[in-house]
Structures are given as C-alpha cells and as structure tokens.
Amino acid sequence: MCLAIPGKLIEIATDPNGVRMGKANFGGIVKQVCLEYTPEVEKGDYVLVHVGFALSKVDEAEAARTYQALERMQQLAELDIPDVPDEPFAIPRVA
C-alpha cells in the first residue's frame, strides 16, 4: 500500500485549474499523474508514483528494476483501476 510504482512520463500539461499534471506509462498502462511535487521532472523522465502523485525522479535502470520487483510481488493491481474521466459525467446510481 505504501509502495510507489515507477512509470515513464510521456506527457506534461497544466490542467484548467493550474495543476501540473502528466501522463505516465506503467508497463503499457497509461495513467494520469499529478506532478505538483516534482517540479523538476521533464517529459521522458522516470518517476516513482504513489496513488497518482509523482514523489521522486528515478533513473531508467532503477525504474525497470523496481517495476519488475513489484510485478513479481503482484503489487501492481492498483494500476487496473481506471482514471476518472475529466469531462463532467454522471454514473447512474444502482439502487
């Protein structure tokens, strides 16, 4: 639960609310990542991400190593939870 997962930053953009966001690729799964805590990172960098927040930059070798270790420990399930889309939406309530 407290482990961070390494991903490669493939996109950086400021959202309409002025928050520095990006997209990171985690072994093929692309997810939104908040970059407010890592102002130094650039597109192409590898970052350690915990619950949607990049916490630090790591080098490529470390990223690969950590990702494999998490994979072996079956600690990547949280990546399968889909991002909530940006556009306003309504999910019908199941009563």
Place this chain on the structure above:
Amino acid sequence: MKYLDEYRDEALAQKIVEEIRRTVTKPWVLMEVCGGQTHSIVKYGIDRLLPDKVELVHGPGCPVCVTSLEMIDKALEIARRPEVIFCSFGDMLRVPGSKDDLLVLKSRGADVRVVYSPIDCLKIARANPQKKVVFFAIGFETTAPANAMSVWQAHQQGITNYSILVSHVLVPPSIASILQSPFNRVQGFLGPGHVCTVMGYREYEPIAARYKVPIVITGFEPIDILEGTLMTIRQLEGGKAEVQNQYPRVVSREGNKVAQDLVNKVFEVGDRKWRGVGSIPKSGYKLRYEFRDYDADRIFDTREIDTKEPEICISGLVLRGVKKPHDCPAFGNLCTPEHPLGATMVSAEGACAAYYAYGRHLEARKRPENALTS
C-alpha cells in the same frame, strides 16, 4: 533479461547472507517496518535464509491493518447515507468493521467507489454537485501528500461537497512506542524506504540516539532487505546506533520538501488510535482548523462508537514484534483472510495475512509446539 536479473540477484543474495553469517556473533531481533518489506520477506523466505541468530519480526507498517475499528465503523456509517458517494482505495473495501464491510454496503446499494487516487474524488465531486463525496484518507507518510493535495485543491477550486475521513498514521511515533514498551524485543529497525522518499530520514535520527537502536532505511526488494539486515547487524555487533541509508537510489536525508510543505499546510500532528495497538500520542495527522470544512468526521457528526476486538486475537503483540503469527492459536483456523479476527490478517500486507498467503499456517499446524500455550 528478467531471468538473468533473478539469477544475478540470487548469487548476490547468497553473498550477502554469507557476509551476515560471518558478521553475527550474538542473537539479534530486527524489525522491518513497512508492509511491503514484510510481504517480500515472507514471499521470498528471506527470514529463513538468515542465520538462526538473526530474527526478523514484522512491524506495524500496513496502514490498512492499523486503521482502527472505530474508524472503519465511522466510514461504514457515513457510506450508508443516501446523500454520500464514499470513495476509497480498493484495499479498504473488505476490511471488516464491527458488523459489515464497505463491499457489503456497496452490494446493498450504497454508492461506494474504488478510486486509484484521491484526486479522482474531486472530479467525482464536480460531476455530482448534489452529492457529498467523502474519501477515506488512510495511509502512512507516503500517502499524505496525495490526500493533502486533494483537500488543498478542493479549497483552491471552491469545491464544497468534498471531505475526507482522516485516519493517517506516522512511522516514527510507532517505532518509539514499540521501543518504550516493557515487552520490547526489537534491537534494530529496517526503516521504510518509500515513506522516507517523502519524509527523508532526519526524524529517525533522534530516535536512534535516544533509544540506542540502529535504524537502516531499506528498500523492499530481497537484495535491499538483505543489505539492510547486514548494515543493521554490523552496527549492532559494533555497538553503534545510527541512522543509515541502504536505499540512496531513491531516498535522501531531506526527502521531498515540496510535498512535506503542503502536508504541513493541510495537516497537523495529533493522537491516533491504531488497530490492535491502541492510542499512540502524536502518531497521526488530522486536518488543520483552517480546513475543518473538509473534515468528514466533523461534517457527519458520527456518534462515538464503542468497539471490541476478539479476545483471542494477538495482533497487537504481532504488530509490536513480541509475537509471530503462528504463536496465535486462532491463526489459520479461526482467523483467515476470508474471516479475519484482527489487524494483521485484514490486508495482504499484514504479517498474518502474508504468512497465510505463503502457506505458513500449514507449517504451524504441523508444528503444534509453536502454538501459544498460555
């Protein structure tokens, strides 16, 4: 490539184990603090590679496990309300409260949603202005920056239908609490690597000095854990008690200052009740007064809930490293991941659940002499 890495790791692992064997002369008890480390140790049987003189006991570092029963009951009471969309990390859904769990409520029609990140809750709140969106903000220091940012952004963006139910816990006070106990056996700690990515390790230095224990900040991979163990044993054998960093490729002494600043802006330190352990002074975060409008505990005014854990459960002693899972008579029979009786069985990162997942309950049955006799 993967297999090559594993092969190299195995050879390196043997080398470190040999070095530990050469270094150790006296019996030592070490505790790993992080649930990810516990998982790794049990999965790879690292504790069984070590010489008999080195015992690894498993610490309180699973935030899902240590979230108090009262807090789970509060979450259930809030999630039950028709005006609420209750959001949580997936790990919390099956954790039993006094009666139900969140998954049961969901199956009965409550709007309970699993989110990947608390920032997703803001989108849900914007899309559902007629609803009250509540996030179950659990976690150690690693998760605090995410939860703090969700509140900060709600505040910045004028989102008024978002709040968090805070059950944050902190590692250093829990370590200090273990060391203060008259039953303490722990002589050295493997510190939590990813927690220290955020916090750095300065705050561990006064603990190492005061209680004269080595604390080695350690990663979660098998090689990391073995290296951390070797560094701790070297200190113990040499009569030293310092904070060392086995994980410099990720952790710095200062940590992530930007994240720490926002956490301190939104949260302040307060007392916190830990499941299985009880209240530990100044061991958690609570929202600062300026952010009281985002405090679900205040908004929903849940009644004080009186809860009781099963008497047979020894999870409090397991979390403090006094007992091991198979010291418990309920382990693996009365208490299983499907029907957990206490903290250390409720999540995969808890020591009892990890022992169970890797079949150690079967060994415990084969060796009844291990069972608690009192």
